[in-house]
Amino acid sequence: MxxxxxxxxxxxxxxxxxxxxxxxxxxxxxxxxxxxxxxxxxxxxxxxxxxxxxxxxxxxxxxxxxxxxxxxxxxxxxxxxxxxxxxxDLLAKLLAPRLAEQPSQGPLIEVLGTQNAVEPAEDDLVTRTEGLSLEQQEILEAAANDWQLRQDVSEPLDTFKITPQERYGFLDMYTGYFQHIEHTPNEINELGAEVETCPPTERRKRRQQHEEERWDEEHYMADFADDEYIQELVRWTHPHAVPVADFQYTEAENMKMLQLPRKEYLATPYQTHQLYLTLLTLLFAYAYESRTTQLDPTPESGWTISSLVPAFSALDPPPYSPTSHLSPETFDLSEMAATFTVSYRRSLTFPLFRSWVLAERCRADVAAFLRAGRRSVVRCLLEIKDILDHHEVYYVYSKIWVDDFCVWVQSARYAQLADSVASLKMEKSYIDWNLEELERLTQEDLERSTDSDDESEDEVERMLPAPL
CATH class of the missing domain: 2.60.40.790 (Immunoglobulin-like)
Incomplete structure (x- = not known):
């Protein structure tokens, strides 16, 4: 059909x-x-x-x-x-099956008896209990007398793996998408040929090592010294950051939503919390790419987005610090800062324009996208999907991350998340690259150059003949 x-x-x-x-x-x-x-x-x-x-x-x-x-x-x-x-207008949400239609996983607790249960005859009870173990008889007697047995939560079993492959992507639902990675020109892959077998702790270690190796002080200082064009990018107003009273999806956007997977995501509270944090990294990458191209994607747009999202390049999504959340939608400043610190570091390491001011503006865009509502967030993700789907290599990240996010965000809530992003105060010391010292040295060099130019002009004026 x-x-x-x-x-x-x-x-x-x-x-x-x-x-x-x-x-x-x-x-x-x-x-x-x-x-x-x-x-x-x-x-x-x-x-x-x-x-x-x-x-x-x-x-x-x-x-x-x-x-x-x-x-x-x-x-x-x-x-x-x-x-x-x-x-x-959220077509994927209308197409999603009802929760009751999901396949039953069976009861987690078996009811052995209730107060209103009809007790069998004594002879029948003796017959039924023959052959039962001592532990089973105790349970039966407890149920008959309504005793309150102690219930302990068992320790989780160690994961039994029959394959060396690790899982990744949205809710760790995917595997096998990078089996032939050595034969594809995937320039943003930071895990090498071991991408399918690399455990999460090793992924994070390799990501951090790659960031350190690619960090270029001179590039950052050069952009700090000559930031005229960057300031133009910062002053540009992102159209998706402005709430629209009569919002309507385009025909192309509706067609994309019809192609999304029809799924109901049964995430735990902890997984839901992780998804919100991962969403921030996606929106930050989108804000950087769309701001620097002013919504006119280039052939490098797929590379830019994929490089800025650690869940793509290293399969390493948040959280990047221990979480102590009270609910899936409650966020403390430490984990928010840790999430954006990684996005800032990558924006200062990989793309063309490497500016702290630009990174701050992109974070403000993220808060504005969230405050504009779920339709604005869905539109941003659909544009990410369109860029990745048209790339011969990076389309894979649309399959394992963006498609599912486009469905999930249609039922998400953003009010607290937007407030947390907007109220966050990022410090340059979080980055660990002595940004303030580099900026100070650059500023001093600029001032010396200005003084030297002034002295040269004065010297030239002294050498000119006096006017008649």
């Missing part, structure tokens, strides 16, 4: 689903509405949407097909008139 291209809109009383299904017979269409679930089938198309609120089939519901345009418009009545259906 083919998932058709579609869009959704709403009025006070109804929701309209506009489906593009050219060259079909309208008489063959099958439409079903079950509370929040809407399904449409017309060969060869099949569409199933999960709306946030209930719908109903009544006399006001209708469907109209236009053979000329190929669009089928289905008007569905809201169960509660006036209720607002949020996120109708």
């Amino acid at each position: 083919i998932t058709p291209r579609f869009s959704c809109s709403q009025t006070e009383k109804s929701v309209t689903v506009s489906v593009y299904c050219p060259s079909v017979r309208a008489s063959d269409v099958e439409i079903n509405v079950d509370d929040t679930l809407f399904t449409l089938h017309i060969t060869p198309y099949y569409l199933r949407l999960n709306f946030p609120h209930a719908l109903q089939e009544d006399d006001e519901a209708s469907a109209q097909y236009d053979p000329g345009s190929g669009f089928l418009d289905v008007i569905l009545t809201k169960a509660l008139p006036g209720q607002h259906f949020e996120d109708l």
Whole structure:
């Protein structure tokens, strides 16, 4: 079956689903509405949407097909008139299966008995307990008498690995994408040929070593001394950082969202916390690339983004410091600083423009993207995806990271994260490269050069003949 291209809109009383299904017979269409679930089938198309609120089939519901345009418009009545259906433009969210449809993993706790259970006859109980171990008999007696047995959480078992490959990517769901890395011109890979077998601790070690090796003091000092163009980049206003009252995705963006995976991510609170921090590194890389190109990507844009995201180049996502979060959406300043420190270091090491002021402006962009809302964040990620998908090598990072992020962020919440990013105060001492000393030396050299030029001009004036 083919998932058709579609869009959704709403009025006070109804929701309209506009489906593009050219060259079909309208008489063959099958439409079903079950509370929040809407399904449409017309060969060869099949569409199933999960709306946030209930719908109903009544006399006001209708469907109209236009053979000329190929669009089928289905008007569905809201169960509660006036209720607002949020996120109708987030197509991947509508396509995601309901949580109850996920395959059952089985109960984690087996109920052995309850107070209201019917007790078997004494003879039957004796028969049932024959052959039971002593421990099982104790459990049975405890259940019968409602004793409160001590329950201990068992220690997690050591991971049993049948393959030397390590997992990576979004929620560590992927492996095998770099099996032939030695035969591909992947310039941003910092793990070498061992990328598939390199454990997380070694990945971080190699990333840090690579950053130290590529750090260039002279390049940083040169950009600090001659920063006229960088200042122009800093003054540029990023259009995605400004909230839009009537936000609408473009047709190309809607098509990209229809191609996203249909998944429901069952992340633990700790994993969710990690994803928020990783999102910051993606948005920082996007802010740098889009600001330096002013939303006009170049052939180097894929390299720039991939180099700035440590989860791409070294498969090393945050956290980069011990976390002590109270909830998945609560962030302390130390882990926020550690996350942005890595992004700052990479922006001062790899790309063309290496400026602390530019890095600070990119962090401000990240806070603005988050405050603009999930639609702005989704748009930024879709642009990252478009850049990577058009690269013959770096498309792999779209597959193992960006595709899933584009789906996950449509249900994420950003208010606290945006406030934490905006209130963060980054210090140059966090970088460990003596930036303040390098800037001081550069400034002194500039002042000496200026004084020398002034003295040369004075000398020339003294050598000129006096005016008549």
